[in-house]
Amino acid sequence: MTGWRTGLGALLAMALSTQVASAADPRYPDWPCTQAKVPEISLAAVWAGPPLDDVQNKWKDDAKVSALAIKLAARRVPLEEAQKEITEFLSAAAADKANAGKLLFAGLFDTLNGQRASVMNGLERVMRKQREAAEKIRDDTLKLQALQDATPPDQAKVDELGNQLVWETRIFEDRGRVVKFVCEVPTAIDQRLFALGRTIQQELD
Numbered sequence: 268m269t270g271w272r273t274g275l276g277a278l279l280a281m282a283l284s285t286q287v288a289s290a291a292d293p294r295y296p297d298w299p300c301t302q303a304k305v306p307e308i309s310l311a312a313v314w315a316g317p318p319l320d321d322v323q324n325k326w327k328d329d330a331k332v333s334a335l336a337i338k339l340a341a342r343r344v345p346l347e348e349a350q351k352e353i354t355e356f357l358s359a360a361a362a363d364k365a366n367a368g369k370l371l372f373a374g375l376f377d378t379l380n381g382q383r384a385s386v387m388n389g390l391e392r393v394m395r396k397q398r399e400a401a402e403k404i405r406d407d408t409l410k411l412q413a414l415q416d417a418t419p420p421d422q423a424k425v426d427e428l429g430n431q432l433v434w435e436t437r438i439f440e441d442r443g444r445v446v447k448f449v450c451e452v453p454t455a456i457d458q459r460l461f462a463l464g465r466t467i468q469q470e471l472d
Contacts, residue, residue: 297391300450304387308380313461316468317365319373326374332367336374339463340382346459350466357470368471372464383456386449393446400439407432 298304310319326332335356339349353371360367411428414420 295391297394298387299390299394299397299446302450302454305453306384306387308376308383308457308460310376313457314372314376314464314468316372316464316471317369319369319376322366322369322373324373324377326370326377329370332370332374336371336378340375340378340459342455342459346462349459349463353463353466354470357467365471368467372467375460375463379456379460383453386452386456390446390449393442393449397439397442397446400435400442404432404435404439407435 292298292304295304326336335352338344339352356371357364357368407428411425411432414425414428
């Protein structure tokens with residue numbers, strides 16, 4: 268019984284602190300990361316090459332460009348390998364290099380922006396689950412305290428709810444660790460897009 272009581276304050280504080288942290292930026296109440304939420308990548312921030320107005324969405328009509336953009340957007344492909352493939356692709360394009368480069372970047376921009384949006388939406392869904400979990404932990408903690416304070420306490424119920432709280436807390440903490448890791452992904456996508464765009468620009472210069 269003493270063990271459960273010792274952990275009550277920590278459980279309750281953890282549950283409540285999550286709700287406080289979720290209000291860090293009132294514009295995005297479900298955003299769980301310490302990094303500021305930037306909903307979309309700005310084209311100007313990652314591309315200083317020729318205007319893309321004449322190739323918007325046209326990259327999807329080119330099977331070779333589409334396949335390459337999707338392949339190079341995948342983070343499992345090492346950046347150096349992706350940059351090498353860009354160089355080889357544009358070298359082979361010869362006289363059509365400028366248009367091929369613009370099409371490829373437009374494809375990378377759309378694809379990586381889509382991946383980024385998917386990751387960010389997922390993070391916000393998880394944050395909503397964390398908020399619900401925090402509320403459940405708080406309620407169960409108070410219920411456990413009431414059971415312990417009963418005279419006489421029902422030890423079987425105390426143990427049952429105590430074990431449930433341990434499990435709920437473990438899930439909550441594991442999910443929090445995953446969120447912390449995934450929070451780095453949008454920035455990694457930004458950096459990848461910038462690096463690949465710079466490689467294309469260098470080939471077009």
